[in-house]
Amino acid sequence: EHFLQRIQTLDPQLNSFVSITAEQALAQADAADAARARGEAGLLNGLPIAHKDIFCTRGVRTSCGSKMLDNFIAPYDANIVERMRAAGAVMLGKTNMDEFAMGSSNETSYYGPVKNPWDTSRVPGGSSGGSAAAVAARLIPAATASDTGGSIRQPAALTGVTGLKPTYGRVSRWGMIAFASSLDQAGAMANSAADCALLLQAMAGHDSRDSTCVARPVDNYLGELEKPLAGLRIGVPAEFFPADLDSRIADQAHAALAELERQGATLVPVALPSVHLSVPAYYVIAPAEASSNLARFDGVRYGYRCDNPADLEDMFKRSRSEGFGAEVKRRILVGTYALSHGYYDAYYLKAQKVRRLISNEFARAFEQVDVLMGPTTPEIAFGIGAKNDDPVTMYMADAFTIGANLAGLPALSMPAGLVDGLPVGVQVIGNYFREAQILNVAHRFQ
Ligand code: GLN
Numbered sequence: 001e002h003f004l005q006r007i008q009t010l011d012p013q014l015n016s017f018v019s020i021t022a023e024q025a026l027a028q029a030d031a032a033d034a035a036r037a038r039g040e041a042g043l044l045n046g047l048p049i050a051h052k053d054i055f056c057t058r059g060v061r062t063s064c065g066s067k068m069l070d071n072f073i074a075p076y077d078a079n080i081v082e083r084m085r086a087a088g089a090v091m092l093g094k095t096n097m098d099e100f101a102m103g104s105s106n107e108t109s110y111y112g113p114v115k116n117p118w119d120t121s122r123v124p125g126g127s128s129g130g131s132a133a134a135v136a137a138r139l140i141p142a143a144t145a146s147d148t149g150g151s152i153r154q155p156a157a158l159t160g161v162t163g164l165k166p167t168y169g170r171v172s173r174w175g176m177i178a179f180a181s182s183l184d185q186a187g188a189m190a191n192s193a194a195d196c197a198l199l200l201q202a203m204a205g206h207d208s209r210d211s212t213c214v215a216r217p218v219d220n221y222l223g224e225l226e227k228p229l230a231g232l233r234i235g236v237p238a239e240f241f242p243a244d245l246d247s248r249i250a251d252q253a254h255a256a257l258a259e260l261e262r263q264g265a266t267l268v269p270v271a272l273p274s275v276h277l278s279v280p281a282y283y284v285i286a287p288a289e290a291s292s293n294l295a296r297f298d299g300v301r302y303g304y305r306c307d308n309p310a311d312l313e314d315m316f317k318r319s320r321s322e323g324f325g326a327e328v329k330r331r332i333l334v335g336t337y338a339l340s341h342g343y344y345d346a347y348y349l350k351a352q353k354v355r356r357l358i359s360n361e362f363a364r365a366f367e368q369v370d371v372l373m374g375p376t377t378p379e380i381a382f383g384i385g386a387k388n389d390d391p392v393t394m395y396m397a398d399a400f401t402i403g404a405n406l407a408g409l410p411a412l413s414m415p416a417g418l419v420d421g422l423p424v425g426v427q428v429i430g431n432y433f434r435e436a437q438i439l440n441v442a443h444r445f446q
Contacts, residue, residue: 078175157425240374
């Protein structure tokens with residue numbers, strides 16, 4: 001009731017929720033109370049949470065931030081929704097997001113932009129900007145989010161919360177609306193690494209309905225949180241501190257590294273010479289996969305359908321042109337082009353080779369170090385509308401985060417001070433399935 005009250009009073013200024021499920025929430029809270037009374041309290045028993053609107057929630061609108069799915073009531077729950085409910089979590093609503101998770105500012109949502117609670121004239125980052133703003137404003141203690149190319153870590157950094165993208169395959173994608181299937185990964189946002197550890201504990205695990213979800217025992221993420229950092233080797237890639245980086249952001253990252261060094265960690269310079277190609281490679285691969293994944297929205301089976309179509313082709317065309325926003329259309333066009341005969345080798349295949357190169361460089365770095373660190377984003381939160389005229393400038397907001405998606409590595413962003421009164425995030429990237437280790441580093445820092 002406390003959090004529902006905060007959402008009612010404060011969210012009109014932030015627009016971080018697209019649906020509020022108060023009635024179901026109170027019923028779920030009663031069920032959690034009853035479970036506790038029976039001695040059957042789950043790991044998240046009674047914990048109020050919100051789900052990013054990319055996750056299907058049975059009986060509740062699941063819009064993915066799009067007019068295309070504005071009328072879509074999901075007939076089933078996403079795997080992580082199921083798991084978190086089984087652990088006793090109470091869903092208070094669904095959070096706003098960039099349309100189909102395409103964006104870095106939450107301005108592409110059909111439901112309007114989300115405002116950054118630190119300064120409502122600025123963006124909260126994206127695409128999980130609703131989850132980030134809601135957690136930062138304490139409208140909810142924790143939320144789910146998804147990260148295809150930085151969408152958990154970048155908004156976490158810009159709003160001063162902790163956001164965790166697990167290893168690709170650690171958490172099931174079942175019921176998470178697909179954007180770029182080889183990159184999409186569900187994860188958590190909360191006010192601390194310890195809270196993210198708790199959420200991951202409930203989310204992670206094998207699911208036979210997602211063929212890329214790995215059948216590997218789930219670690220004890222809470223168990224390693226307090227481990228001392230003595231002996232930890234932290235790789236510091238020079239590429240995460242380019243010459244044109246805002247020196248105030250670099251200073252905050254260096255201060256975080258110094259604190260970890262003080263706790264016994266060793267800093268090791270490492271090289272990721274191809275990581276500057278992450279953004280260009282991503283913006284071929286992700287749109288290519290999106291153009292295929294979004295072919296299902298055709299006005300036939302579910303979602304938006306245009307009025308009075310003249311024939312089948314007219315229905316496909318108008319349903320899609322009226323149902324999708326500008327950024328989604330841009331991605332579909334770019335992706336279709338990159339995959340078309342005659343261009344496939346030059347763009348898609350080339351991008352896949354660059355992706356492999358980047359993964360190999362990460363693998364080499366992890367032969368020398370335990371984790372990699374640097375700033376999460378090159379900039380602090382920018383003004384609403386500031387980057388709308390130039391999509392490429394917007395794409396650069398994820399220059400430091402996209403590498404981990406291309407390689408499938410786990411990564412988190414944690415708050416590390418302020419610049420101009422706005423939060424700065426530091427990123428910790430781990431080796432495959434070493435979520436426990438990056439959570440440990442973040443917890444010791446916090
Ligand atoms: N900025 C990236 C994009 O627009 C982030 C996507 C994501 O992680 N969902 O594609």
